[in-house]
Amino acid sequence: MSVFEKPEVVFAIQAVRQGALLAQQVQRHIGHASVAKHDRTPVTVADFAVQALISERLHKTFPDVPLVGEESAALLKQKASETVLADVIRFLKPAFGDIAAKDVYQWIDHGQGEPCKRFWTLDPIDGTRGFLRGGHYAVALALIEDGEVTVAALGCPTIAKGRHFDYEGPGSLIFAVKKEGAWVNQIQFVKEWERLHASERSSIEEGVLVRSYEGKHTDHLKTDRMMRSLGMKQKPIGMDSLAKYALVASGEADILMRVPAPDHRDYRENIWDQASGALIVEEAGGKITDLDGKHLDFSCGKKLLKNTGILATNGLLHDQMLKTIQQVLNGSQG
16 A cells, blocks of 8 residues: 555545645635634634534544544634634535534534544644734644654645745645655645655755744744854744744755743643644654754653754754754853
């Protein structure tokens, strides 16, 4: 059986493609509509609609495999969310026909499973703030088995071939399978799959760094200090979402770094924010660890409790980056 015929791969590709197309429709028509979680982070019509869509498909295809999704229906059930609920139902209607609010609630909450030996994890819209401002976002789905990511799919509607910014183009659909490789195609007008390869750049001075557009959970000042310490000449690329990992996997960027912000030193990454990107980078020939050089451990529940920060590279630059990170974080360089 080829990698393209494996049931989990077929499902992940189809689900993420459908989710990304749905997200595009929402962004183009009512991209600004959202409600706020208790921590004031926004949740859009697309977050709810995409999780409902993929969760329903997953429950039918793999009924015995839990889904650990980012969203729950609790916020959608509040009176203040009536307009958002109506829009969610409207955008799901082409896929399901006439549906009721209870159907939407049930599908979304299928994604409230708990991590176990074998489960899927979903971020229906990664980069919600980017989505709201018309920028970069991604639909991310991954299969985790025994604490390891084994299948990953990533839909990036605003980049082409996993590398070029293209807000009106066909988008990028990427998947990876552990020990098999990573591939990219278009979300729309699907063509032949192309293998992804990280860059072969070995000069840190010429390395291209991609980092979060916003600094809520990232220390941009320390990142800048590291770049100066290394003599890096290229201006960093600022992007929302897991689409950053696509740039590293395609060779457009060489380094991705997330250093916890000063007021979030104890922040630990959610598994759905890292699982897809981690496997895609590794299977493209790159390397990903935390800032201490430790392998990402997906066996600790919904967060990467044993890991601090993220470093993803083309592999060739990884050790040099880790050394500088430790020097800057320990205050020996400034």
